[in-house]
Amino acid sequence: MKVDSMRRVDFWVGVPLCALLTAVWWLWRRIRPAARATGRDILFIELSEMGSTILADPAMRRVQARFPDSRLFFLIFAANRPSLEITGTIPPEQVLTIRADTFLSLTLDTLRAIWTMRRLDLLAAIDLELFSRYSALLTFLSGAQKRVGFHRFHNEGLYRGELLTHRVAYNPHMHIAKNFLSLVEALSEPEDTVPFSKSVFSDEDIRLVPHVAEPAVLAAFRSRLIEAYPVLARHPRWIILNPNSSELMPLRRWPVARYLELARRLLEQEGVALLLTGTASERPEAEAIADQLGSERVVVLCGFTRLTELPLLYTLSEAMVTNDSGPAHFAAPSGLRTIVLFGPETPALYGALNPNARFVFAGLACSPCVSAANHRKSACTDPRCMTAITVEAVLAKLAS
Template sequence: MKVDTMRAIDRYVGIPLCFAVSWAFRIKEKLFRPKAQKPKKVLFVELSEMGSAILADPAMRWLKEQGCELHFVIFKSNAVSLDLLKTIPSDNIYTIRSDSFVTLTTDTLNFLKWCRKKGIDTVIDLELFSRVTSLMSRLSGAVNRVGYDGVHEEGLYRGNHLTHPVMYNPHMHISRNFMALVRAALQPAGEPYQRQLITQDEIDLARAEVSEKDQQKVIEKIRSLYPEFQPGKQRLMLVNPNASDLLPQRRWMADRFAEVIRTVLADYPDVLVVITGAPAEREGAESLKAAVNNHRCLNSAGVFLFNELVPLYSISALMVSNDSGPPHFASVTDLPTYVIFGPETPSLYGALGHSTPIYAGLACSPCVSAGNHRKTSCTDNQCLKAIYPEQVLNAIRPALDPVIVKTPVQSLEADLQKAQKAKTEEVS
């Protein structure tokens, strides 16, 4: 199903349904007031964003440490993102197909049965003001329902379904907003303001475990593309020129990616550039490879399975990417990532871990937000056109340039030479 179709369903079907369901439950709860219950079996709802499933992991781990059993519902196409850190057991993950309105409706109705079978008592809605997930939370049977509340914002109506409303803070990174939600779940129902400090330590990501066997499989696949590859002698620079259809305006121009790649290959003879992507993106990756026209530029779109990405990241030197899923997946490793932002802002959606944003910061950027359901009418993304290859090259060169480590003797000689030069200049 197209993204705009899902947005239309959420708006034109979701709003009247939210209104009707709110009043129906208001009448019911006047007659049968539900008993308060401490969260034990908690369900997270995040359907459409693979990266958000990674950004929410610190919050999920925190709640798990409080003794809660965790569950998750997500679109089937995005469920693989939960495999990276395995915080949620596979038996506790429910997937919904989004390929058509019929499968979406059928799976959602079955989801409501699944919630009752699992005994879900608490739902935490990670989506930003989605009406569909608001309805799913209300109809799940959970006593505690936690989610973002518009407070005094207008135009974000999605019913009165929350027992624990939380003010969404558009000036705070989304991982901290997620942490505010889980903290609210363990507090009495009440006002939406979370008067607590959330520190950087609390949102640090765990690291994925990578075996030498998995790394070796990845090395063999790279050798199938470039037989001369020798780990330790040649470095891998990953390039992700893709972005999902949710926001195609995030794509930096292909000719600029090509210029960056050509320059890197010319300046660093030990570097191999690996263009990554899904099978459906192979044609575009092949066009980029042809534009570069260098045997050390490889097209790996569709070559690596999702569970092979982390091993690939673990043996690579750096990644250059559009603002999309791969930098978030790479954040569970130590790989340095350089992410090109345009209609989004790194202040809210920057990848955790060793990530450097490249951002022009135009007056109109970001043009997508929680308030407009991350939809923009922009057809001329100057926010990305304002970023030139030289700026990207300047950002990544420190990761590519060799680090010269001085021995004590070399350091002493350098200091003496510097002092002698200063003395000579002073005399003259």
């Protein structure tokens, strides 16, 4: 399904269902008061953003530390499942998926996921989504007695019922990884806390566990790359360019003309080879860029590397330039020097958890224009926040 179609379904179907289930739940609680929460399993729900699975990893690891006897489960859209394998915090057999390619598959898989969740021994369900009615409904229907998520309180709009037992105040001035930690902390705070969570988080709390590749695996991957693209053996300074962004927010794209200019400037440097990354469906666009550059030192890897192989590629590379999108976060555990271009969003909230990441943000008065309050949908027709980023600014960050 297209993103805008999913937003419409979330509003026109989600709001009435949240209101209906809120009324049913209120009546049920009058008849049968809540029993003491039992169970050992803890479920995270985050469906649509692959990068968010990396940003949520500190929260998941904190749950592991706080509840060592619990099994962690994760519910995610099927297309985004491989992103969980980058950190490996959730065992593959404990990942639940929902297909979202058509409305029929979405409906059928939703029913299947609810049936599966209710068979778990759930102590808690933690909704990582920002005010999605669909995820609120899934959290409620999971059967977990402790249901944690972001609540609007006195904010206008963003209605998704009164289905949570632990209502956390979303802080739009704090990094999203710390907001995710506040969801976890709510499970340990007194039940009558309003709002959750009254905690303090430092930058150390959201450090990722570094990814260290096994030497044999890394060597095998390098051999496979060089066998397919022998030019890489002669030019050992590999710099990744990721000119793509997901369908969720095409406004995040830096103009292709700027990537072409950047690539030409980088190719002037000795020993540099440029690697264009993306999904298999993005290969035609990447090939068009490579054709315009006309250099054997430009290699198109779209569809060549699996998502789970990206940490190996990042370990072998010198740097990456990317739009604000999933790869910026996928590279964080490897510590790759990464230049991330921000416009509609801000690095203050969504910066990669990578000490070697550098952010380029023009800081226009209208930027950032997307937030939880507008479900990350902008009215912008001219993304000058991206065109304001110059090639010189990117090169300066690469050199720093």
